[in-house]
Each structure stands twice: as structure tokens, then as C-alpha cells.
Amino acid sequence: MTKGDHIGRVAQTRASNVLYGSAVITTKDKGKIATSINGKYRKVAQNPEGLFKYPTGKAGLDALQYDPELVRLLPDSIAESYCGPGNPFSMGAINKGESVLDIGCGAGVDTILAGMMAGTDGYVTGLEIVPEMLQRAQNNLRELDVSHVSLLEASAEQLPLPDKSFDVVISNGVFNLVVDKVKALKEVFRVLKPGGRFQIADQIRTGEMPKETSSIVKSWGR
Amino acid sequence: MLHEVGFDHTQMVRETGFNSSPVTRGVLIRAVKPATTASNEGDNDMGGLLNKYQEFFDGAYKDGALSARTKILISLGASLGAGCEP
Ligand SMILES: C[S@@+](CC[C@H](N)C(=O)[O-])C[C@H]1O[C@@H](n2cnc3c(N)ncnc32)[C@H](O)[C@@H]1O
Numbered sequence: 001m002t003k004g005d006h007i008g009r010v011a012q013t014r015a016s017n018v019l020y021g022s023a024v025i026t027t028k029d030k031g032k033i034a035t036s037i038n039g040k041y042r043k044v045a046q047n048p049e050g051l052f053k054y055p056t057g058k059a060g061l062d063a064l065q066y067d068p069e070l071v072r073l074l075p076d077s078i079a080e081s082y083c084g085p086g087n088p089f090s091m092g093a094i095n096k097g098e099s100v101l102d103i104g105c106g107a108g109v110d111t112i113l114a115g116m117m118a119g120t121d122g123y124v125t126g127l128e129i130v131p132e133m134l135q136r137a138q139n140n141l142r143e144l145d146v147s148h149v150s151l152l153e154a155s156a157e158q159l160p161l162p163d164k165s166f167d168v169v170i171s172n173g174v175f176n177l178v179v180d181k182v183k184a185l186k187e188v189f190r191v192l193k194p195g196g197r198f199q200i201a202d203q204i205r206t207g208e209m210p211k212e213t214s215s216i217v218k219s220w221g222r
Numbered sequence: 223m224l225h226e227v228g229f230d231h232t233q234m235v236r237e238t239g240f241n242s243s244p245v246t247r248g249v250l251i252r253a254v255k256p257a258t259t260a261s262n263e264g265d266n267d268m269g270g271l272l273n274k275y276q277e278f279f280d281g282a283y284k285d286g287a288l289s290a291r292t293k294i295l296i297s298l299g300a301s302l303g304a305g306c307e308p
Contacts, residue, residue: 052242053240053241053242053243054240054241054242054248055240063240064238064240085238085240085242085248086238086240086248086249086250087238087250088250090235090250091235091250091252092252176246181223182223182226182227185223185224185226185227185229186227188227189227189228189229189255192255193255194255194256194257194258195254195255195256195257196254196255197252197253197254197255198224198229198252198253198254198255199250199251199252200250200251200252200253201238201248201249201250201251202248202249202251203241203242203243203246203247203248203249204246204247204249205245205246206245206246206247
């Protein structure tokens with residue numbers, strides 16, 4: 001394996017095929033991946049406890065050193081729905097009045113925290129692909145007074161949002177699950193204002209990518 | 223990959239310490255969209271990005287905790303294909 005093996009070649013081929021090394025992920029493969037993501041996150045929407053290798057819920061927020069002053073403001077029922085693998089705010093807080101997009105917001109815990117930091121002069125949008133997760137986020141939002149926070153059902157690969165509309169894009173544990181990462185990153189770039197920040201917490205692969213498409217699809221997210 | 227789409231100041235800030243599988247690592251990554259985008263749009267400098275990550279991991283793993291080969295594989299492009307499952 002050489003340096004370039006995965007790096008330069010994770011690229012788009014035809015309209016929706018994506019290359020991983022020499023393996024081609026087709027639209028059909030993407031469908032299989034989407035089905036497994038849906039199946040998993042439908043369960044996570046109920047309660048993420050025990051479904052991840054890292055701590056989730058309040059334990060996760062504490063372990064990742066989220067601002068305790070803000071975490072204290074979250075009812076237990078909201079905190080327990082957190083399943084991010086990192087703390088995107090540890091790379092820089094959100095300033096009052098800023099606009100924030102949370103890609104793959106899940107149950108919306110980071111979305112809510114960003115809303116608290118931005119205050120009502122700012123606005124925050126949580127975007128999520130699995131309807132059950134989005135419903136959980138909706139329920140979570142209802143428990144708080146956060147009218148400047150909204151939710152959107154969409155894929156990271158195609159953001160139904162105008163160009164240059166956010167000061168900050170955050171994402172926590174999502175890009176590892178996105179098939180066409182280049183497309184999704186281009187979308188982040190497009191919706192950010194000039195000078196805008198992208199703060200991502202995620203899991204990256206340190207071992208080799210499987211060579212066969214079928215193994216890649218089967219092990220997606222693992 | 224981030225640089226490829228036009229981002230600047232791409233930085234692997236640190237590891238989170240939580241890895242969701244033996245072949246993945248939790249990381250924090252930050253990037254900035256340049257204030258003026260014309261000069262960066264369409265830039266394809268994958269080597270530059272890899273070097274940044276390489277430097278980060280060389281610094282972080284001087285004791286050889288990761289093999290050189292593993293280090294080379296660590297980049298947004300090589301990775302982010304794995305992650306959040308138990
Ligand atoms: C590990 S969870 C993290 C959820 C949330 N960010 C948090 O920190 O609690 C990953 C989330 O990404 C969502 N997701 C996966 N693929 C996506 C895509 N293509 N577009 C948008 N969201 C996606 C999943 O449905 C899931 O809710």
C-alpha cells in the first residue's frame with residue numbers, strides 16, 4: 001500500500017458512484033449502507049446506552065469535558081440521548097449571535113448547546129438523515145425554550161441550505177458514516193460564510209480499508 | 223480532502239482518547255473557509271494535508287506507539303470510513 005492508495009482516490013466517479021481505493025461503491029451499495037445506518041440509529045433514538053464503545057449520555061458529556069455550566073441546564077432526558085464521540089466545542093466555543101449548522105445532529109444535544117452559546121441573536125440548525133433521530137431531537141427541543149433552533153431532515157451529501165449562510169459548521173461522529181465524503185465536505189464549504197469555521201469530532205480509520213466493495217459495505221461504520 | 227475542497231488552516235487538533243473500534247481513533251479536526259475563496263477553490267494539494275497529519279502524528283507518537291505505515295494511513299481521506307458502531 002502506498003501513500004496515495006486511499007487518499008487521492010476517494011473520489012466521485014459517475015453520477016453517484018464513489019471510489020474507495022480500487023473498490024467502487026455503487027448506488028445499490030449506498031442503499032445497503034443507508035439501511036444499516038437506519039436500523040442502528042432507529043434504536044439509538046430510543047436510548048444510545050450500550051450501543052457504542054465510548055460513553056454516551058451524561059457520562060459521555062462529562063468524559064468529553066463539555067462545559068458543565070451548560071450541561072447542567074440539560075434535563076436528564078435530553079442529556080441521555082447524546083451519542084457523540086467527541087466535543088466539537090473543545091476546539092472553539094460558539095460566540096453570541098453566530099449562526100451554526102450541526103450536521104448529523106442525532107437527538108440534537110450539540111444543536112441545543114450551540115443554541116445556548118449563540119443565544120437568541122444567533123440561530124442554529126440541526127440536520128439529520130434518520131427520521132427517528134430527528135423526532136427525538138424534536139422532542140428534546142420541545143422541553144426547552146429554544147425558538148432560534150430548528151431541525152431539518154436531509155443528508156450531509158446534499159444540504160438544502162443557501163450558500164454562505166453559517167458562521168460555524170459542527171459535526172460529531174457523522175462523516176465516518178457518510179459515503180461520499182468529498183461531496184459532503186464541498187457542501188460544508190458551500191454553506192459556510194467566508195472565514196467560517198468547520199469543527200468536526202469523528203472516528204478515523206487507522207488500519208487498511210478492506211479491498212472488496214462487499215467487505216467495505218458490510219463493515220461500514222465499524 | 224479538506225484542503226482539496228478549499229479549506230484552509232486544516233488542523234488535527236488532538237485525539238479524543240475514545241476509539242470506537244481497534245482500527246479507528248477518535249479525533250478533533252478544525253478547518254477554516256478562507257475569507258476570500260478564489261485562490262483556494264479547486265486546489266488539489268492532497269500532499270500538503272497528508273503532511274500536516276503526518277507531522278501531528280509524528281509529534282504525538284515519537285515513542286513508536288504507531289507504526290510508520292499506520293501513520294501514513296491516517297488521514298481524513300484514508301479513513302473516516304469507519305467509526306461509530308459498537
Ligand atoms: C454517532 S451519531 C451522533 C449524533 C449526534 N451528532 C451526537 O453527537 O449525539 C451519528 C449520526 O449521524 C447521522 N447520519 C449518518 N449519516 C448521515 C448523513 N449522510 N447525513 C446526515 N446525518 C447522517 C446518524 O443518523 C446519527 O444520528
